[in-house]
Amino acid sequence: MIKATPPPECGWSPVRWGIRGPFGTTVFVYNQDSPVKVKLFAQLTTQDGSFLVARQKPAGGFTWSQVRGAEIIGWRPGSMPQLVAAATLKQNGIDPESDLAYISNIAAPAMVGAFQSGQGDYVQLFEPLVSQLEQAGQGYMVASFGEAYGTMPYTGFVATTEFIEEHPEVVQGYANAIYRATQYLYETDPKTVAAEIAPLFEGADVDLLAAAIARYREAGAWKRDLTMDATEFAKLQDLMIAGGVLDASKRAPFDAIATNRFAEAAAKR
Secondary structure, three states: OOOOOOOOHHHHOOOEEEEEOOOOOHHHHHHHOOOOOEEEEEEEOOOOEEEEOOOOOOOOOOHHOOOOOOEEEHHHOOOOOHEEEHHHHHOOOOOOOOOOOEEEOOOHHHHHHHHHHOOOEEEEEEEEEHHHHHHHOOOOOEHHHHHHHHOOOOOOEEEEEEHHHHOHHHHHHHHHHHHHHHHHHHHHHHHHHHHHHHOOOOOOOOOHHHHHHHHHOOOOOOOOOOOHHHHHHHHOOOOOOOHHOOOHOOOOOOOHOOOOHHHHHHOOO
């Protein structure tokens, strides 16, 4: 088992509202001594969004047994993509520590370059990098970690409890906007959405972005109603405990760090 401290993306600065990040962030904040506490008020994604990209297109289709003895360029120990990758491999009868080499010391911005230069047999990436490699003929998406591992609360929006109490109308307005945006993603042609978000991805091809949006939409990656489920949240904490980033005695109660009040109201609108 990999022992790790909470990753930097799970750190917390007491900004007031509207932070999007891993659900695990709220667990770490709950267990801190700081008087600043937060609550999730909307779930954004329903699964891990990373994919396994192979250097060669597997003849006859992909099976997880093919990664035995291979090198996978992956994510830092303790990061959510690494935890999901390890759990997925174990679900498929593969020991991530002895059956393959999971390369976890390459910085995220350098992962694609390392793969392009010849390192690794596989690389674990998010969109639109996956589509970029496919478009260039330098890689082939063979598996979705999100689909393989299963549904789980992955990213969401949080606010400090103080801000929620003092400005519920602002939080509600934010939840309403997120809800409308997710409906738009599912109801609008991916190329139209891609053209609108292209300025946020400098130099990215619109068709490439459309392919990435379509892939996530087909997987049901975005939560349609924004509400959170206590059972799914417990599954997330099980993953964190198994991955060594959360002590079993430090589980956070669902009601203490999440509220569906704003998500439910947004859906009714």
